[in-house]
Amino acid sequence: MRLIQIDRCGGPEVLQWREAPAPVAGPGQVLLRQTAVGLNYIDTYHRSGLYPIGFPAGLGLEAAGVVTAVGAGVAGLQAGDRATYCSPPPGAYATERVMPAEKIVKLPDQVSDQAAAASMLKGLTAWYLLRRSYPVRPGDTVLSYAAAGGVGLLLSQWARHLGVRVIGVAGSEEKAALARANGCAEVVLADDPQFVARVRALSGGGVAAAYDSVGCATFIQSLDCLRRHGVMVSYGNASGPVEPFSPLELSKRGSLYITRPSLFDFIGTREELLAGTGELFDLIARGVLHVHVGQTFPLAAAADAHRALESRRTTGSTLLLP
16 A cells, blocks of 8 residues: 655645555445546645644545445445545555545435545535525526636536526636636636726626635635625635624625534534535536546655646646555
8 A cells, every 4th residue: 555644734835655564444444446537626624734633644525436345334335436536544555545424425326436536525515505505596696716616616506507697716817718718707807906896897786696716815805706605615725714803894785694614513423424525426427527637646746736726827626546
């Protein structure tokens, strides 16, 4: 078995490619030979120390592969099944992985290993954003940051399917074109000096919800884009965590609402996990959602993948291939 580990926080250079003893499935556990591992921004938060972890530590929260062994008491899964997961603790950057069976989801034939590894965390994030954090309604207009990223592309396709109009935010004209092709009705460039005015004009006075994965740099800007009683959904920290603010900022903009959700609070039970993946895989199988894998890296080159992600040189989902 080979895996990526870190012994300290830092930049991509702290990622180490190592050998480790072969894992064994215990009671209630499943052993996977992993074929594709998803890269997510949260992996950089674990690496940098923004989200503290103990050392030595693995990285990565989602992967797909083939079941090679099951422990005592496991029902519904057997050797040879294709399966996937997205779950703490970090450690998905590995050629093999033991996971609790309750966190493993069997893959339908219509969903490939790579599509699953590219969409489990990102697709379920789009699911809880649209269906739980601010449950959208047909006719709503919403704002979505990183519209050409893994979550953004799935969210805009899903929203369009639900009758919701998405104003996407992208960092370049090339990324804007990709976002439009995947469901965004309009796209505003992130560095547009008239950003708020454009969003408010395009939305007819403000968006129903702002799905903001950027954090510190865009927080007040997102509040300014909301309609009266709009919902600020701050779900990421790409520019750093949001700084403390006065609740009066919400009242003076029209009695806004704010939530800071985390995926794992929405899939904490087996029933919730199956509800989310059931919707996600059904839409992928029916062709409603296209999973865009923009780039792949060898698992051993995970540091290069982190550099590409943090320098905004990626589009769609990124996969690490063991």
